[in-house]
Amino acid sequence: MASMSASSIELRLFQSTPHPCGYWPLRTARDLVIDPDDPRLEKLYPHGLGWGFRRSGNLLYRPQCPDCQACVPVRIDCERFVPNRSQRRCLKRNADLRWQIIYAQRSDEQLALYQRYLAARHPGGGMDKHTAADYDRFLLGDWSQTRFMEIRGPDHAGNDALLAVAVTDVTVAGLSAVYTYYDPRSQARALGTYAILQQLQWARSRQLPHLYLGYWIAGHAKMAYKRGFSALQAYDGQHWTPLPDDRQAPQSA
CATH class of the missing domain: 3.40.630.30 (Gcn5-related N-acetyltransferase (GNAT))
Structure with a gap:
């Protein structure tokens, strides 16, 4: 878990455990996830998009793989x-x-x-x-x-x-x-x-x-x-x- 201050917004961030990459089958991936229990998630979402995050279910995440930076938010x-x-x-x-x-x-x-x-x-x-x-x-x-x-x-x-x-x-x-x-x-x-x-x-x-x-x-x-x-x-x-x-x-x- 880590804290992050972006545009004066304090966040709690978690790093996922390693999991199979959804894009390259032979690679392992990790994600950075905004605290899923944060009651501000709906209000944070527009900011998260601007920081390269994406929604899956109730999670706001972005890839954070130690040996790969291939995923580029667009x-x-x-x-x-x-x-x-x-x-x-x-x-x-x-x-x-x-x-x-x-x-x-x-x-x-x-x-x-x-x-x-x-x-x-x-x-x-x-x-x-x-x-x-x-x-x-x-x-x-x-x-x-x-x-x-x-x-x-x-x-x-x-x-x-x-x-x-x-x-x-x-x-x-x-x-x-x-x-x-x-x-x-x-x-x-x-x-x-x-x-x-x-x-x-x-x-x-x-x-x-x-x-x-x-x-x-x-x-x-x-x-x-x-x-x-x-x-x-x-x-x-x-x-x-x-x-x-x-x-x-x-x-x-």
Whole structure:
């Protein structure tokens, strides 16, 4: 346990025990966690985003691995963002979809889609066995202002269906894209990219400055899509600065 003073805010911080890295299977990771019993967590959350923290369930954490600094917090400056040609094609391709923002409460339909997604994207990794209780522990928070962006439209068979859910936290600092899952049979739609584009539109409609995307890792295939968004900023531990095209995140020793 350690204390931290950031912008005159006193915090109690805990370091997790070593656990398997969720990004590099052969590596071990550790996290820095803000005291989960702190009654100020909802008010601290916008500050935490600005310090590179992320929410998982009721925890605010950021990676703190002794031999690796590969995880770089990133966010999009909503006002400066301009979609590129590929993203404009994504919007056009998905013009037949509709989306709505609802309160974060799990439904059977959402859980079924989530389990199909994990079975296709994370086979044999443990997440593919997630139950309803695991869903709630991972995506929902007792103190966070969490919303679900439900995306609906024709599925691979032409039936109207729930195609994607973007789990999103709303704060005064911006929106935080917690997790997005989608129908793996609709992969050609690039629903992950589409969800970010709609979250950006949502943030702009509320005049929120940033969309937080979690962590980017140079050289990691599953993180490469984040580099495709303009006005991307990275946090170096002290400041948020534009992430130029030739930026390389630090790699483990």
